[in-house]
Amino acid sequence: MKFLNKYSSTSQLTKRQALTLIPVKNIESSEEILNSGVVVIRYPVTMRPWIAKWIQRFKEPSPQIGSRKLQLDSLGTEVWKMIDGKRSVRDIVDTFAETHQLEGREAEVAVTQFLRNLGKRGLIGLQG
Amino acid sequence: MLKKIAWNGIHLSVPSTWELGRIDTRHLLFDNHAGPAMEIKWGPVKGHFSHRSHLKKLIAQQKHHPDKNLEEWHLPPTWESALSNFIAKGFSWQSGDENGRGAILFCPSCKTAVMFQVFNIADHMTGEAILKTLKSLQDHRNDDQTAWIVFDIHALLPRTFQLNDYQFKPGNYKLAFTDGFQTVKLFRWAPASAFLSQTDLSQFAANALEFNRENLVTTSFLEHPAVEWRSNIISGRDNWLYRFKPKPAFHWVRVWHVAEKNRILGIRIDSKKPIDANMMMSICANYRLNPV
Numbered sequence: 001m002k003f004l005n006k007y008s009s010t011s012q013l014t015k016r017q018a019l020t021l022i023p024v025k026n027i028e029s030s031e032e033i034l035n036s037g038v039v040v041i042r043y044p045v046t047m048r049p050w051i052a053k054w055i056q057r058f059k060e061p062s063p064q065i066g067s068r069k070l071q072l073d074s075l076g077t078e079v080w081k082m083i084d085g086k087r088s089v090r091d092i093v094d095t096f097a098e099t100h101q102l103e104g105r106e107a108e109v110a111v112t113q114f115l116r117n118l119g120k121r122g123l124i125g126l127q128g
Numbered sequence: 129m130l131k132k133i134a135w136n137g138i139h140l141s142v143p144s145t146w147e148l149g150r151i152d153t154r155h156l157l158f159d160n161h162a163g164p165a166m167e168i169k170w171g172p173v174k175g176h177f178s179h180r181s182h183l184k185k186l187i188a189q190q191k192h193h194p195d196k197n198l199e200e201w202h203l204p205p206t207w208e209s210a211l212s213n214f215i216a217k218g219f220s221w222q223s224g225d226e227n228g229r230g231a232i233l234f235c236p237s238c239k240t241a242v243m244f245q246v247f248n249i250a251d252h253m254t255g256e257a258i259l260k261t262l263k264s265l266q267d268h269r270n271d272d273q274t275a276w277i278v279f280d281i282h283a284l285l286p287r288t289f290q291l292n293d294y295q296f297k298p299g300n301y302k303l304a305f306t307d308g309f310q311t312v313k314l315f316r317w318a319p320a321s322a323f324l325s326q327t328d329l330s331q332f333a334a335n336a337l338e339f340n341r342e343n344l345v346t347t348s349f350l351e352h353p354a355v356e357w358r359s360n361i362i363s364g365r366d367n368w369l370y371r372f373k374p375k376p377a378f379h380w381v382r383v384w385h386v387a388e389k390n391r392i393l394g395i396r397i398d399s400k401k402p403i404d405a406n407m408m409m410s411i412c413a414n415y416r417l418n419p420v
Contacts, residue, residue: 016162
């Protein structure tokens with residue numbers, strides 16, 4: 001039996017601190033609500049320099065920015081709508097858990113994973 | 129207030145504010161808001177078990193962490209009394225502001241060794257709460273069943289079924305067990321309102337469990353809307369060759385919608401021999417949701 005694994009923290013923030021942060025939408029993103037009620041987010045992306053150079057060989061010089069779309073599902077839409085620059089991650093998790101009768105932990109993992117994905121795409125930032 | 133946890137033979141009650149932070153086949157780590165609160169590991173022992181040699185191993189492992197000072201710790205009488213079903217030897221460690229106290233336990237009746245440690249005791253629980261948790265610790269049941277109580281799942285299976293696979297993804301929990309010729313899979317989906325927003329229970333079950341919707345029978349189970357499918361193979365003398373086929377020939381699926389808890393539960397049994405109806409009924413009857 002292996003006992004006593006070492007638990008090292010790689011993050012500067014504790015979980016409790018991270019949950020108090022407030023997600024804020026990227027002001028350069030725009031959203032569209034489809035008839036089904038789900039949200040499509042359009043957001044700018046910066047091309048890698050070598051791709052931009054390669055494209056310039058064939059096209060007129062243009063700002064090195066493109067855009068992408070992200071269609072959310074109904075649960076993603078719900079969380080996206082809760083991001084208002086006032087509610088903390090904890091508030092969003094609690095509301096989500098209550099709305100769907102989920103356990104706190106499950107709601108926390110679901111919401112934080114979703115927010116992390118939005119953050120990786122540059123759609124949201126977190127402020128203290 | 130305590131909540132029950134049962135996993136792969138271990139039962140214990142922990143403060144309701146604790147949550148499972150890590151779950152492995154024979155390892156549970158409980159978190160509270162401040163970080164890890166308690167860890168427990170266990171395993172079967174073949175032959176003689178020596179507390180002293182395990183403690184020496186533990187101490188030897190800490191040589192890589194010079195700032196961690198692990199040593200033998202004499203259990204207080206209250207702990208000894210709470211752990212009276214085991215032969216126990218305590219240990220403690222200190223590393224900067226962090227500390228831990230725990231014990232290596234051995235159960236002579238089921239030959240299982242258990243190691244638990246509580247982190248930063250003063251931060252996490254009062255003396256009375258820790259005693260309740262320790263007193264609730266069991267490593268075997270007296271019947272031939274194994275309980276599985278984690279998150280919102282509560283299941284009871286015959287002891288012969290061994291845990292084969294598990295997954296706890298948000299929205300989708302799955303536990304798979306095997307027993308020789310047959311496998312049992314338990315499913316739990318949440319929130320049901322999201323899964324059933326675009327489809328009905330039959331289509332959902334057929335998609336999630338990958339079988340033909342036309343085979344499903346709509347029924348009810350414990351007053352919940354349900355769908356069920358049994359493979360239509362006549363069991364008996366003519367079918368003994370089925371057990372030599374590479375894939376199971378007998379199947380039984382039941383999926384039901386617990387609307388008031390916004391969840392869907394499912395059981396799938398695949399077997400190379402005819403499925404025991406009583407066993408299926410017993411597993412279904414004992415598979416339910418814990419209050420959130």
